[in-house]
Amino acid sequence: MAEPITGDKTLHQIAVAFKDLANTVSDSQNADVEVAPFSRACSHISPLFGCLGIAFKFAEMDFVAKVNDLAEASKSIQTLHSLIDQDVQAKSVRNAGSHTRNLLRVRRGLDMVRVLFEQMIVTEGNSLRDPASKAYEQALAPYHGWAIRKAVSAGLYVLPTKEQLLKKLNEDVASAKEQMQIYVSSSEAVIQYIDKLYVSRNLGTDW
């Protein structure tokens, strides 16, 4: 069996895409993030799942479907704020499959990867279990029911090692750290921007 194809530059592409988004966010007070570059940046995350093994297939399918929905939306809706405003007007914010709901789910996936990278940078040793478990507990577990949480904790036992992951990503430790650090700080700015979109419209972010 062939290894999953990730290209040599998955981490680099993630870092570059989110750095660009973070620059847009910080450019001015009322910077508008557009749906197209946002969904494109998120699509660079997807190859990571393939490196985590078959156990994360269901996470990948859910994440990819939601990112694809945003990519599809970008054909007719230009900015993230107008995407949310349309759902507000249609009173469909919390409906299953709404763009606004999918955006919030994708935002949590970005946060999961952010904490995962942050923890991988500071955690000694070759296991991904602690970094992955901390990231899941912080970013996603509070919003998942018992069955999904159980499945994830089983999945944590069949993760590749850090070394195996970096090999699949075609990265050495130093360059991986560098790219992950760029994503950690850039995604933080992007996530805060998204949160503001929800909070400023009194939509909340805990549903």
Ligand code: 1PZ
């Ligand atoms: C080393 C890394 C270990 C990674 C562990 C990650 C486990 C994530 C498991 C997530 C399973 C998600 C299954 C589907 C959940 C859906 O019910 C919810 C709500 O969707 P809706 O009802 O609105 O349709 N979807 C989500 O919560 C979005 C989940 C996104 C998962 C992204 C994870 C990113 C991790 C990337 C690691 C490289």
